[in-house]
Amino acid sequence: MKHIHTFLVSTEHQGLTVEEYIRDVLHYSGRAIQRLTRTKSIRMNGKSVYLQKKLAAHDQITIAEPAEDTYGVEPQQGAIEILYEDTDVIVINKPPNMLVHPTGQTEQGTLANYLAHYFQTRQTIHRIRPLHRLDRDTSGCILFAKDAKTQARLEQQMHNGELKRTYTAIVDGCPTAKKGMIDARIGQHPAFPNRRAVVPEGEPAITRYEWLETAKDAALLRISLETGRTHQIRVHMAYIGHPVTGDRMYGKRSAYISRQALHAACLRWIGHDDQPLEVRAPLPLDMKRLWERKKAASDPSSDSAF
Template sequence: MKKYQTYQVEQEHQSLTVEQYLKTVLHYSGRKIQKLTRLKGIFLNQRPVFLQKKLKAGDILNVLVLEDRTYGVTPQEGTVDILWEDSKVIVLNKPSGILVHPAGQTPRGTLANYLAYYFQEKGELLTIRPLHRLDRDTSGCVVFAKDAQTQTLLEQQMHDGRFKRTYLGVVQGKLDPPEGIIDLPIGKHKTKPNRRAVQEEGVKAVTYYRTLKVFEQGLAGQGEALELSLLELKLESGRTHQIRVHLAHLGHPLLGDRMYGQRSSLIARQALHAGAVTFEHPQKGIEINVQAPLPNDMKKLFCPEDLEF
């Protein structure tokens, strides 16, 4: 049984063609419109319609719902920590140590594989659509769209800055000034292909940082304490390794970052956590704010009173 989505044309959209309405109001891609046309899946006032037909206020447009046919990854049983979910979006809390999506020599054991299994167990066939990635050893919020249109709408929010991500990171030392903007272009490292670096010919990258707390942490077997800073970090752009590269360039790499800093006896990975994500719900239009609790390996860096900020 085919399913259709119904839309009533508002006065402000009068005189748009069907194609213009699909692209600008419903945010359908050109490829999706072509597919709908091939499947004869667009009706105006219960009749098949050409894409160049002009609309009038009050017209009823019925558009075929293109259902997913594959998960896009192999479903695999594993733990998914659900922070928020409805019929359009699901937000997961990714643990450190796994990838968001299969890549290279890692076709299984990723958050996407586990999410596909979760949907499979619920009897839902939904292609896995992550809106963004986190590095393997970064924990926290990852947003997935449950259908292609939701993905398009959320990607548009990412493009125009309405989709906001907030990170928590721990660095050694104290940043001066304690709050600021890092506006430095990032490109591929010239000799190390897996790394990124600040480069004049790189792409624009902007990171906002704010020091939340400066504290000391003693090192086992050593007399002196280590000065650490807990930072709140927000991205205007989303380049590969952006936060890690920017902080290392300032001389304050993330604690435990083996690629851009050095190993630490205090934590076995870079101390970076995607603590919150905020976006406009693609269907309801309301602001959604989701938070991921600080994981235990970062919590143990602090005394309880250090977390009061």
């Protein structure tokens, strides 16, 4: 069984080759185009076509994609909180202390396993495709594409900066400036293989932050990413002397929260109809309670923002 997608070439795109149209307009990856070519799944005006054929306005491109036959992970019953869903994507509010996808010795109990079960109960098959990852102990929004075409389109948005991720964090101490940008390369830690560090030979990494509230020995920050390096927020905040509260890898333990106080609060991207979408995840209870403690320690008479 195959899914048939039909596209009518507009005047704007006449003169492109078939390959350019499928890659740049329909946002299929190079690998996907190779697969479609091997299986002779691309047709123009009802006939087989080669990739370098020039298009004219009103040509009809048809792509026959094989139906998904696997989730890529084992479906497993478990609770998930859906923040948004349409025909292309689904956004889940990931709880802390949970992996996004099976890794190493962990093959079950992940968000991907539970999402596969959710799809299974609705008698649909979508390979589990997270567009980004969150650390085990980080909570909040995570976006999954339902098909390869959507995945390629959203990956391009990430590359172009159109897919934006905003986090809420509680950090030790308070940055001097109300707003700041951290531009420091991140690479492998020279001594610990499972860690990252700011190193001259690392990959470019840019993090922006701004105060939401401050307390005597802490700050509640809004943080946005311009790049997506492993552990980027945690490494950068520790680098400027304000590690995420409770971060045992890059900071220190906290008596009041059992994980790093980091939450993926908001996702923004462009939907399939070219309309902007925004999804938010409310701050989890453990971070609310932590901030209430921080505020009370600073001024017992103050009211929390929550």
